[in-house]
Amino acid sequence: MLKVYERGEYIMDYLQIANVFSEEDKKFNREMVQRASNFDNRDKFLEKRGGKMRMYKTIGEDLYAEKDYDFTSEILNDYRKKWGI
């Protein structure tokens, strides 16, 4: 019989991230990154790859705003009509 998935043997558990930064350090890191994003010259660091992915863009209220998501735009329209979002 084929076993598809057993949580007890899931191998993700060994992927541990080294504890280098304290919680306060992480907050500081976040502040530094956000300040850089707010800086006027942030375009110097933006890299446009083939798709529409942008670096340094966070989730905001405009996630569902009118954007061209290529082939997913039609799906999103259906989604919005059906679920009112």
Next chain:
Amino acid sequence: MGDLTVTYQNISNNDSLYVLKRISADWIDKFGDSFTRIKMAYDEFGFDYPEECHTNYRDSWFHYRKLYTKKDKITVYKEQYAMEEHLLRAFKDGQINFLQQLCQCLEVWYLCDDIMCYDKNKEMIYQTMLKVTDGNWVEKVWKASKKNEQIFSAACVYYYQTFIESLDLKNQLQRFIHGIKNIILDLRGSGVNIYRPDDNIRYLNECIDMQNEICNSLQKVNMQYLISPSRLIYQHCRKHN
């Protein structure tokens, strides 16, 4: 959904549609786990997680909902394929984005002498800000500069060039940068050729291994705290040619 141990002893051999749907559900569940891991990596450095990854994950749910309600195999296969593509995209883009941000931060310091400078007339000011250099000295400099981004950035460049920079470190940074770029090429290339690993753990493993190696290595020269502020420091201290 994700709490059940799945076997097929009690499922009819004719119920292959149920198997397909089960596999799809497991994929989504697995992605949730991998997202947790890669998000932890993002949160370590305060990096922004790309919104496109969230939208791809959301879109995968849309396809899962479709395939769950269908009864013909062809449609289920089509929706499953579309769902898998969204998940794969979200997974890979999340990793590539993280590695790119990390790489750019390291490049700032690797090319420090060529691309950045500070006002050498103010060295005395920077020295007074750097009296305590244990722990997160970068945050201490930030507070000492009274959150003046310009002075803070210049002080960090001064300290790096005066006390941290060395040929060994430069070689190490070069090795990390090349390693990261190779992983990115590998990640991007795997979408072009027909090779598909059994799962995406391998790439996630490489991302996290790379991050751990970089942090542990830079810890020895107390440089890990310079990674996240790299972009801000560059913006204020870059040379204008």
